[in-house]
Amino acid sequence: xxxxxxxxxxxxxxxxxxxxxxxxxxxxxxxxxxxxxxxxxxxxxxxxxxxxxxxxxxxxxxxxxxxxxxxxxxxxxxxxxxxxxxxxxxxxxxxxxxxxxxxxxxxxxxxxxxxxxxxxxxxxxxxxxxxxxxxxxxxxxxxxxxxxxxxxxxxxxxxxxxxxxxxxxxxxxxxxxxxxxxxxxxxxxxxxxxxxxxxxxxxxxxxxxxxxxxxxxxxxxxxxxxxxxxxxxxxxxxxxxxxxxxxxxxxxxxxxxxxxxx
Amino acid sequence: xxxxxxxxxxxxxxxxxxxxxxxxxxxxxxxxxxxxxxxxxxxxxxxxxxxxxxxxxxxxxxxxxxxxxxxxxxxxxxxxxxxxxxxxxxxxxxxxxxxxxxxxxxxxxxxxxxxxxxxxxxxxxxxxxxxxxxxxxxxxxxxxxxxxxxxxxxxxxxxxxxxxxxxxxxxxxxxxxxxxxxxxxxxxxxxxxxxxxxxxxxxxxxxxxxxxxxxxxxxxxxxxxxxxxxxxxxxxxxxxxxxxxxxxxxxxxxxxxxxxx
Numbered sequence: 392x393x394x395x396x397x398x399x400x401x402x403x404x405x406x407x408x409x410x411x412x413x414x415x416x417x418x419x420x421x422x423x424x425x426x427x428x429x430x431x432x433x434x435x436x437x438x439x440x441x442x443x444x445x446x447x448x449x450x451x452x453x454x455x456x457x458x459x460x461x462x463x464x465x466x467x468x469x470x471x472x473x474x475x476x477x478x479x480x481x482x483x484x485x486x487x488x489x490x491x492x493x494x495x496x497x498x499x500x501x502x503x504x505x506x507x508x509x510x511x512x513x514x515x516x517x518x519x520x521x522x523x524x525x526x527x528x529x530x531x532x533x534x535x536x537x538x539x540x541x542x543x544x545x546x547x548x549x550x551x552x553x554x555x556x557x558x559x560x561x562x563x564x565x566x567x568x569x570x571x572x573x574x575x576x577x578x579x580x581x582x583x584x585x586x587x588x589x590x591x592x593x594x595x596x597x598x599x600x601x602x603x604x605x606x607x608x609x610x611x612x613x614x615x616x617x618x619x620x621x622x623x624x625x626x627x628x629x630x631x632x633x634x635x636x637x638x639x640x641x642x643x644x645x646x647x648x649x650x651x652x653x
Numbered sequence: 654x655x656x657x658x659x660x661x662x663x664x665x666x667x668x669x670x671x672x673x674x675x676x677x678x679x680x681x682x683x684x685x686x687x688x689x690x691x692x693x694x695x696x697x698x699x700x701x702x703x704x705x706x707x708x709x710x711x712x713x714x715x716x717x718x719x720x721x722x723x724x725x726x727x728x729x730x731x732x733x734x735x736x737x738x739x740x741x742x743x744x745x746x747x748x749x750x751x752x753x754x755x756x757x758x759x760x761x762x763x764x765x766x767x768x769x770x771x772x773x774x775x776x777x778x779x780x781x782x783x784x785x786x787x788x789x790x791x792x793x794x795x796x797x798x799x800x801x802x803x804x805x806x807x808x809x810x811x812x813x814x815x816x817x818x819x820x821x822x823x824x825x826x827x828x829x830x831x832x833x834x835x836x837x838x839x840x841x842x843x844x845x846x847x848x849x850x851x852x853x854x855x856x857x858x859x860x861x862x863x864x865x866x867x868x869x870x871x872x873x874x875x876x877x878x879x880x881x882x883x884x885x886x887x888x889x890x891x892x893x894x895x896x897x898x899x900x901x902x903x904x905x906x907x908x909x910x911x912x913x914x
Contacts, residue, residue, distance in 0.1 A: 419831075422838040426845075433849045434703045441702065561680035568684060571691050580691075581698045 395487055399495040407499045418507070421456055427580060428452040441584050446521035447611065451582055453512045454524075454610045458603050459579065460504045461538055464546040466493040467569075470553030471562040474648070483645075490550060490637075497546065525612025533619055537606040540626040545573065545602045547633035554637070557644035578604025584613075598633070601626040659756065660764055667767040681770035689722055689777045692844055707848030712788045714846065716872040719781030721844040724808060724867050726774025728840075732816040734766040736833060740823040743909075752906060759902045763817055782875065789876075797877040800884060804871040807891030811866055814894035817902060824905040836862070843868040866890055 431448045434440055443451070470493070473479040482489040516522050552569055556562040574580055576599035583594055583604045594600045605622050608614040614622055671678060696718055700711040709717065739762050742748040751762050786792065793801065815836060823829040839862050842850065847858050847865035859865040866887050873879045 419834050419838040423841055426842050429854070430699060430706065430845055430849055433707065433851070434699065437703070559676075561676060564680040564684050568687055571687060575691050575694060580695050585698055585702065587701070 403495040404499040407503050424452050424456050449519045450522045451607050453515050454607045458606045462542040462545050464549045467549045467553030467566040471556035474556040534609045537609055540630055541602050543630040544598050547637050551637050554640045554644050573602050577602040598629040663765050668769055671769045678770045682773045685773040692718055707846035709846045715785035716782055716875050717868050719778045720868045720872050723775050723778025726771050729771035730767050734768045735763050736816050736820040739820040740829050743823045801874045804874040807887040808867045808871050810891035810895045814898035817898040821901050821905045
């Protein structure tokens with residue numbers, strides 16, 4: 392498996408280098424985070440909002456930028472087009488599940504994005520007075536595990552949406568809704584602590600906060616001890632559930648798949 | 654008159670095409686409702702922590718949100734589909750089929766297609782504006798409505814001109830899609846009063862990428878809080894940008910020599 396991945400990685404890395412100019416488009420998606428940050432800064436001028444000072448908002452949204460870029464996934468588009476145009480057939484003949492190709496494409500894009508994004512984020516964090524991050528070996532490890540989990544949740548959920556293309560021609564509409572839910576409930580529009588308490592406790596059990604906000608909370612030292620362990624457990628339970636769902640949907644989908652022109 | 658008739662024909666043709674894809678229409682309409690909901694919930698979260706944002710109360714800001722949704726729908730319905738096709742036609746050389754028609758080429762190229770399902774956003778946006786006025790217990794006077802009509806027309810002219818300049822750049826540049834994407838990202842600021850932003854950013858949103866003239870200032874005119882200077886500035890901005898875009902298009906077409914030659 393490792394050798395197969397290495398071969399796929401090399402292929403995908405070549406592809407991302409070829410289309411690096413397209414990187415400009417994703418840079419623009421960052422602007423949404425920055426706009427939300429500016430609005431929260433205008434609100435927090437009068438004083439801290441639910442425990443968030445202006446510096447906390449800066450730290451939250453800067454870490455959020457990194458998490459968002461590391462966990463972005465868009466394979467549902469590729470998959471749904473491949474299904475509806477019949478291009479999936481040759482991929483099915485390979486000795487490896489098509490999801491692995493998508494995973495390596497996703498990873499190699501990220502390397503490129505981080506090279507561009509990290510210096511900016513680090514500069515802003517250093518230049519903003521009053522920013523405090525929670526950095527210990529344990530918290531760094533927890534942060535890394537949570538980002539991996541966040542990536543897996545969104546990637547798998549998005550892939551499930553793509554699989555829906557076996558039955559409907561409107562799969563991309565669903566992926567749009569999934570993206571919107573991540574924006575609102577995942578902590579991009581507002582940190583989860585800004586929601587009413589009842590909604591906050593509901594979000595503990597839903598997958599959306601574990602797509603993004605949870606990792607930022609770890610970096611800011613807001614999720615520690617029991618909260619941290621509960622979060623990690625809930626997050627990886629969702630990873631497992633979505634993985635099982637993906638496998639089940641895929642099996643059903645393949646059974647009903649009759650390629651165009653076959 | 655001839656152009657009005659032609660435009661009606663264009664609309665009809667696009668509508669007939671879309672009737673073929675009814676499932677798509679239904680799915681897109683749902684997505685529109687969903688995103689309008691996202692914007693409203695977002696505003697609810699922001700305003701649960703503050704009385705005003707940029708000096709606007711929640712009910713007043715709803716007018717801005719309505720106009721933001723409406724103009725977003727307008728862009729998606731009329732501008733985006735045509736601009737994408739113009740860029741494509743310049744690349745492939747098929748723009749020749751537009752240029753050889755016996756009508757104004759900018760008219761034909763920029764209004765031929767429309768994406769009817771995005772009109773749902775325009776309806777939702779208009780609905781939100783009306784809802785905001787009801788919540789405020791406010792009925793605009795006829796003079797206010799006349800001012801609003803002018804501001805809205807200017808907003809339409811401004812976005813149209815910006816998109817046409819972007820499309821025209823495709824005669825020389827290849828990656829113009831990125832600029833359209835950039836506009837869409839900056840447009841997201843339009844769901845907030847421009848006064849939310851400070852310093853250089855506010856200046857840029859007023860004069861460089863004039864989002865303020867597209868949502869905030871027209872919303873002010875609905876509420877009857879428009880001063881004469883802003884009204885005049887909007888007219889100057891609208892007419893000026895439209896003239897620039899038309900001249901730019903004419904210059905581009907004149908120096909254009911198709912793709913294959």
